[in-house]
Amino acid sequence: MKKVLKxxxxxxxxxxxxxxxxxxxxxxxxxxxxxAHRRLIEYGQELPVDIAGGAIFHAGPIVREKDDGSYEMVSxxxxxxxxxxxxxxxxxxxxxVRLIIGKGGMGPETAAGCQEHKAVHAVFPGGCAVVAATKVxxxxxxxxxxxxxxxxxxINRVKGFGPLIISIDTHGNNIFEINKKTxxxxxxxxxxxxxxxxxxxx
Amino acid sequence: MEKEAAVQSLTxxxxxxxxxxxxRLPTDVKEKQAELRAKETNPMxxxxxxxxxxxxxxxxxxxxxxxxxxxVIQYFIQAGSSFPLLGELxxxxxxxxxxxxxxxxxxxxxxxxxxxxxTGTNTGSKIPWLDWEILPGEDYAIIDVYMAGGGCTLPGASxxxxxxxxxxxxxxFVLDVMTSRGLNACPPLxxxxxxxxxxxxxxxxxxxxxxKPVNARNANEQAALLEDLLTDGINDLGIxxxxxxxxxxxxxxxxxxxxxHPSTIGVAVSTGCWAxxxxxxxxxxxxxxxxxxxxxxxx
Numbered sequence: 001m002k003k004v005l006k007x008x009x010x011x012x013x014x015x016x017x018x019x020x021x022x023x024x025x026x027x028x029x030x031x032x033x034x035x036a037h038r039r040l041i042e043y044g045q046e047l048p049v050d051i052a053g054g055a056i057f058h059a060g061p062i063v064r065e066k067d068d069g070s071y072e073m074v075s076x077x078x079x080x081x082x083x084x085x086x087x088x089x090x091x092x093x094x095x096x097v098r099l100i101i102g103k104g105g106m107g108p109e110t111a112a113g114c115q116e117h118k119a120v121h122a123v124f125p126g127g128c129a130v131v132a133a134t135k136v137x138x139x140x141x142x143x144x145x146x147x148x149x150x151x152x153x154x155i156n157r158v159k160g161f162g163p164l165i166i167s168i169d170t171h172g173n174n175i176f177e178i179n180k181k182t183x184x185x186x187x188x189x190x191x192x193x194x195x196x197x198x199x200x201x202x
Numbered sequence: 203m204e205k206e207a208a209v210q211s212l213t214x215x216x217x218x219x220x221x222x223x224x225x226r227l228p229t230d231v232k233e234k235q236a237e238l239r240a241k242e243t244n245p246m247x248x249x250x251x252x253x254x255x256x257x258x259x260x261x262x263x264x265x266x267x268x269x270x271x272x273x274v275i276q277y278f279i280q281a282g283s284s285f286p287l288l289g290e291l292x293x294x295x296x297x298x299x300x301x302x303x304x305x306x307x308x309x310x311x312x313x314x315x316x317x318x319x320x321t322g323t324n325t326g327s328k329i330p331w332l333d334w335e336i337l338p339g340e341d342y343a344i345i346d347v348y349m350a351g352g353g354c355t356l357p358g359a360s361x362x363x364x365x366x367x368x369x370x371x372x373x374x375f376v377l378d379v380m381t382s383r384g385l386n387a388c389p390p391l392x393x394x395x396x397x398x399x400x401x402x403x404x405x406x407x408x409x410x411x412x413x414k415p416v417n418a419r420n421a422n423e424q425a426a427l428l429e430d431l432l433t434d435g436i437n438d439l440g441i442x443x444x445x446x447x448x449x450x451x452x453x454x455x456x457x458x459x460x461x462x463h464p465s466t467i468g469v470a471v472s473t474g475c476w477a478x479x480x481x482x483x484x485x486x487x488x489x490x491x492x493x494x495x496x497x498x499x500x501x
Binding site (some may be wrong): 022051060062074077080081104128129134167176183186193194198199201 | 249256269322
């Protein structure tokens with residue numbers, strides 16, 4: 001059976017989740033990326049959306065403005081989460097966000113923030129932006145539009161949004177950090193094998 | 203007046219083509235992904251491959267950009283010295299980018315440096331980025347369009363090695379990129395490696411390398427050997443689709459090279475994500491055209 005998280009999300013909802021689990025989201029999902037993080041953390045500007053118990057998406061979508069002034073979600077996939085690593089621990093503390101969705105891994109600071117404040121990071125498969133857009137039922141608002149289309153905070157109502165692969169859980173586990181160790185361990189033997197065969201400078 | 207009409211016609215064609223490549227992957231990339239999916243044994247990787255395929259079908263049916271990051275638009279031009287619109291091509295390609303931004307629609311991805319404002323048109327200082335090569339005596343132009351998304355642009359790196367580090371150093375440099383930022387760049391990647399004389403010549407060649415077909419093989423046997431060794435070696439790391447482990451991490455490794463200074467080895471890496479959005483079109487002197495990268499296209 002599909003595991004579905006619904007906003008508002010409680011700490012309890014996340015307690016049993018482990019890295020590698022797959023979940024889906026129903027409720028409100030707000031896009032939030034580089035400049036919004038910077039404004040909150042470095043400049044102390046309050047986020048114009050309350051995301052306590054909520055979910056953010058590291059994403060900069062393509063949105064079409066219709067003639068009546070409403071918005072249509074055209075294409076919305078995740079962006080590289082690692083760019084927000086610098087800010088995320090403090091961001092979680094300040095906002096009370098519970099679910100952070102993005103692409104690729106995040107680092108030890110985010111993992112610490114997730115453990116301290118009971119939040120998770122999940123991966124939505126990168127590049128799959130039309131699949132994601134079809135899970136957006138409506139765009140219910142847009143804030144900080146002065147940042148331009150990719151950086152605006154788009155407030156989306158979503159249904160069955162996923163698959164979301166948990167990459168950092170509330171217990172301090174970080175699947176990318178675990179995997180990275182393995183990749184780096186393998187790298188030396190791979191390099192040794194290649195090096196033997198590419199001694200072209202003689 | 204006739205020239206004005208010709209300029210308008212080519213601008214329209216290239217705008218439509220630029221928008222088109224954001225929605226449908228080139229034939230070689232599509233086939234490679236089906237091949238990798240069939241070979242994959244890791245269950246998580248298989249699930250991800252299937253979502254990727256579902257996404258491309260949905261993008262095709264709904265006629266939408268398959269990835270929201272439609273990138274900074276770059277054109278790599280091989281222009282015949284007798285191509286009739288040679289002098290107009292720069293402004294034609296700027297017009298094509300503006301047009302594609304509306305047709306796509308494409309995301310607004312040109313932020314003017316230092317001014318720090320998104321121009322909202324995908325055009326700005328030196329953007330779209332143009333790379334020129336002149337074909338002496340020819341009257342046609344071959345144009346490669348590339349959507350340089352942020353995720354797969356981030357791993358880009360270039361350095362200059364000392365000859366003592368040799369091609370072993372080249373391999374190490376490529377592997378280090380793969381195990382750091384490469385993980386997050388939406389693998390399976392097409393990896394372009396430039397081996398040249400300095401940082402910027404290697405960087406340019408590494409980008410040209412990802413414009414070649416995924417199954418391209420370097421004509422030099424030693425370079426081709428390094429392509430094969432890197433392909434197998436990176437796959438052996440087990441990074442997999444989306445960096446979440448799997449058997450297939452790259453679609454291929456392509457090397458482009460030049461001669462070099464005896465004291466230097468310039469090396470660079472450019473990566474193309476699985477949604478490798480590039481297209482190649484040949485425009486003849488009479489402005490008839492042929493799309494080389496994609497089959498059965500109706501613009």
